Amino acid sequence: MATVPPSTTREILLADTPGGLPGPEHFTIARRPVPVPGPGQVVVRNRYFLVFPGLRTLIGGEADGMPLPRIHAGDVLFGPAVGEVVTAGPGAPLGPGDAVTHLLGWREHALVAASDCTPLGDVLPDPVAHLSSGSAAYGALTRLAEVRPGDTVFVTGAAGAVGTLAGPVARLLGAKRVIGSTRSPDKAERLRAELGYDAVVVPGPGPIDEQLAAAAPDGIDVLLDTVGGDQLNAAVRAARQGARFALVGALSGQLSPRRDGGSAPAEIDTFRLIGQGISLHGYSGQDHPDVRAEWTKHFGDWLRSGEITFPHVRIPGMDRAPRALQELFEGRHFGTVVVELPPR
Template identity: 75%
Template structure:
């Protein structure tokens, strides 16, 4: 039975706008009043919320073209969350006890309009799986790259939330060889042993340049790239691309994780001559441009999870107080897969 909501809720507030990447010292745990739900509103007790690198960009105020608002000092943090409805206003389509998704994470309870919530349902075997970044990986592979059977796929940032799903999903969609990149040799080993990557390159590792490593990992060249990083890794991927290669650009972590750009710029050197002569396509992926992907992904994700064909690699961090540290650790590359904060709900 759903518990009644309290009169206030603990939440994470941005206390100070940082000059570079935000650290734990830039946040406070605060208590804010929690009103009763009015007509068409619900109160949700959050169970899990997502920690994602794009928060650095929002805090940096670089939101042009991004369908989310900036985060200023004094604002509460937000992001995808899964929780339980505990109170409803008149006319709400939900009832206490329903599980829903919404965007007001980073707090223990959220008061919001019911039409800003989505029902969890039973398509996925675990509610927390709704916080995966797999829709971006799936959409990039199916809508932009149009993956073909036997393709060689290269995934940059393969140990992140997108990359840990992009490689295995590419395999399920028919890829012949899947290569990833990560800056951690330990993560490289996990990508091969646990997620079925055929090879993983490690930028900056001794024993060969990134280009040389790619040449060994994909000796016949690359057909598809799912790029979450940009920078030198995108440059190297272009040099290894085969004729007609399709690049789906999903992220720009080389810029988002730079303390010098505030997350809103990721310059890269591109050999346009090679792009032209090899007929290479480079397209940026945005979920808002492909509204049909989310439901399609959820259906296939659920089927793959239940069949044991796919896993959801994620790290669970307990307690709202640890959320700022988890964000900092994400920027530092300490985690493997998606990072989720779990709130007590007993």
């Protein structure tokens, strides 16, 4: 007997704008009719969607200049998702059964312009790997920091979605020594044991300079920074002549309950920047449109050869998504966090 398609679907809305970090109480799950695609549109049944810290900025009041629109109270959340086309409108180049990625996660069914969908293909062995943040790590390490054989690389926030891939990628690019940072001793051990980090510093109430000096007695050549703040300052002090810094995130400000998610002030020793000839650049994928395809090919090859893994956690069910976002802010998970929805 053929399966009868559902007539309604669920989506997660921002119910109330928080005064600090959002929690589950700021979201609600609403039920809507399954959308009907118009010309050039498709309806995608989502299987996975990404839980990512950028939602903090989009929900907060400092989203100006972001490439994505701000989320107001009453709006449906969104973000990278993987799913399967279930219906297609007239003229759509996709059809039922096609697996795609798009940016309308946080709902069971998404009405998307077919032009805004990317077919998955078979480059990656697991569809959920399309939700990795590895392209940012790879792009920053190849386009800005330009990792060279023999480099010592320092990755801040190494247990996060970017950092768990940045360290292994830096090694594959020729780094001799890879150092990470995380606030969890348990995660520090996993970074060493599972991902091949040579050393991990664990920031505490005081400066991490002594830990970083012990981990990199000759200094660092490359910084891939996802945190900012005190850790960025410590990296400046540890930098060797001609060090290259690539800034990918600023979690110290983004996840601060005292800020609105769109600023992360840091006081940096500019004399040290000048004297050591340190280059410092922020990475944006929009500035490097060729990176994603290049990364995806390498990622697929490295996954199949076993040279790299994709650390991630799958949170089952739409109902658990708001709690998963809070857990991400609290640093409870290792690697990328995705919500997994049932196939039907």
